[in-house]
Amino acid sequence: MTLIDTEFLARMRRLNLPVRRTLPGFSHGPHRGKTRGAGLEFSEYRRYEPGDDLRQIDWKLAARSDRYFVREAERDSQVPIWLLLDVSASMLAQADSANAGRHYDSSRSFDASRCYDKAEFGAAILAAVAMMAARQGDAVGLALLSDEQPVLLPARRGQRELQRVLAALTKLDCRGTLPLPHTARALAGQLRSPALCVLVSDFIDDSSLVWLRWLAAGGHDVAALALANRDEQELPFRQAQLLEGFEGEPAQAFTPGQRAGYLQARAAQRGHWARWCRQHRVQWLEAVIEQSPDSVVQALLQGRASGGLAWS
C-alpha cells in the first residue's frame, strides 16, 4: 500500500513550509535571508557611509532629521530543502494494521493484508515536504540513508526534479544499517551550503543522533521526525515470546515483566534527544505511524511555526 497518492499530494501542495532559522541564501526566494540589502521587507536604518547606493537613502527621513540614513531590508532568499530518509532495515517495522485504517476515509481503499512500514510513512511525509518546497520554488534534494544501497538526488528545482524525488520515495529498498555521516561523502559535498534538512528516522540507534549533530554543526535548519509504530511505543505484548531484530541483532526472549523497563529506557532516550534538540535549535517531532500522514505534516508545520518541540 502506498501512502503517496495524488490526493495526498494535492492536499500537501496547498501548504506552506517555513524555514525556522534565517539562512544565507543565494537568490531571491520566499524564505527570510540573513543578508541585508535590497529586498522586499524593511529591516532597519543605518547611518550613510560613503560608497552606499544613493538610491537607498531615505530622503524623507533626511528632510526631517537633516541627516542621511540608508534604508536596510531583509533579502528573501531561496533555500534548498534536503530530505533525508533513514532506509535501514529497522524502518521495515510495520504499522498495526488494525489501527491504521481508522485514520483513512472510507472511500479510500485500504489493503489490510499488507500494511505500510515506517519507511513508507516517512517517505509520505517527505513527499509532502517536497511538494511544498517545489511550489515555493525551492530546490529539493533527496538522500536515502543506508550503508548498503544509498541514494542521493542533488537539490534542484523544477517539476522534473520533483517527480524524480517522488519516484525515489515510492521505490524504497530498506536494508542494512544507518551509516555515519563521515561515510556519506557524496552527501557531505552537496550540503556545503546551509539548507533546510528534514531527517526522518526511527532514531533507535545512536547513529541517528550523530546525523543530527552533523547537520546542526553544518548550520542547517534541521527538523527531526522520529517515527515508531505502536508496538515500539507501547510494547503491548502480553505473553512471553521471542523477539527478533531487523538489522541482524540477536533475538531475545521477551517476558511481560520487561515491559516497564523497556518503556522507561525508551522514554529516557527520547527525552535525552528532545533536550539536545532544544539546546541546538533542532526541531524534534515524534510520531507513530498508525496516525494519518496529514496530521504529522500539520504537526511538523506547526512546530516550525511555533519554533519548539512538537508531538503530534
Place this chain on the structure above:
Amino acid sequence: MELSVASANWAWGLLSLAVPLLIHFFARRWQRPTRFAALRFLPGAAAQGRARRLSDWWLLLLRLLLLTLLVLGLMAPHLRLPVSRDQALILRHPDLFISEPPHSAPSHSSPPRQREPLDASTSAHDTVHWLCRDGTVQPLAQHCPADGQHFLDNLQLLIAREPQLAELTVQVPAALWRSALPLPALPVRLHWQVIASDAGPADNEPVWIVRGPVEYEPLFVAANALSAPPRWRWQPDAAAADLIIADPAGNAPVLWHDAPLPWRDAPASSGSENLAPASFHVDGEQLHLQVSDMASLADAPTRLAALLARSDHWLGRGRPRWLLPAAAAEQGLAVGAPAAPAIRDLALQPMLFMLALLLLLAERGLVHGRR
C-alpha cells in the same frame, strides 16, 4: 574386519530419533520470533538469538547422536579384528622339573635324581617358558604351583587366549606323550619334543607295565623268560599300565594296549581277527583303545607269545626318546596347522555407552549454559 551385533532387535530403537526431531521442529514453529526494531531498549538484552539458533541445531544433533549411541550400545556390537600370528613360543611341561621318569626299570646303580630342570636340546633358553598347571606361562627361573589343570587343557586355553601365537614348541615328558589325548585342530603349528629324563634300561629297551587279574601273571613270567632282557613287569595295581588284561563279564578275556590314540592306524590288534575299536571301562576308567581278542590264553601259549610279541611291537612305537626328531614327533599328536588368522573379538558396547554418557553431559551443559 567384521561387525556383528548381539541384539539386533534393539535397532528398532532408532525410531526414537524421530522424537527430538519432532520436538525441535515443533518448538521452532511455536517459537517463531516476532520482528521488533527496538530491541535495544529491552532490559537484560543478551546476544542469544543467532547463537541460540545455532546452538539449537547443535543440541538437536547432539541429542540425535546420543540416542543413536544408546541404541547401538544396546545392540551390543562386536568387532572382529583379525590378529596376525607372528609369535613363537617354547613351552615346557612343569613335570619336567622332576627328573624321575615314569615306568622305567628301577636301577639301583643309577644315581639319585636331582631335582633340576632338564635342559633339553634347545638353544634359545630365554624363550623357553613353563606352562604351569594354573595356566600361566612362567620363565624357567620361576617355579610353578602344584595344583591346576591338565597340561593339554592349559595348552588349549593358552592358544585360545593368545591369538598372536603362530608356532609352539611343546616339551613334554614321556608319560604325557604316551597318554596324550587327541587335540582339536589348532590354529598354531605345534612341535612336540618328548623329553625323557633317564635312559631307562641299559639297552634302552622299554619295560611294559602289565596289569590284570592275578591268574594271568604266570603267562608274563613265562614271556619274560623267553626274552632278554625282560620286557614285562607285572603290576596289578598300577595306575597306568601299558598292557591291560580284563575279563569282561560273559566275554573272553581281552588284552589291549594303553596306546596313544594317534596310532589308530596301527595294526588293529595283537592277534585277533575280530577286532573292532571299542570303548571299555576298566576300574571305572574309560579307555578308548584298540581291542584285541584272546580266546584263551591258557589254551594257546604260542598264540599268547605271538600276541605279546605283536603287543611289544605295537607298544614300541610309542617308546619315548630323549628327544624325538621333529618329523617323528609330528607323526604323532595332531599338530595342527596355522589355520585362518585368529580373530580378536572387540566388544564395542562399553565404549558406546561411555560416549553416550559424555554426550549427555555435554548436552546438559549446553542447555544449562544457555540459561
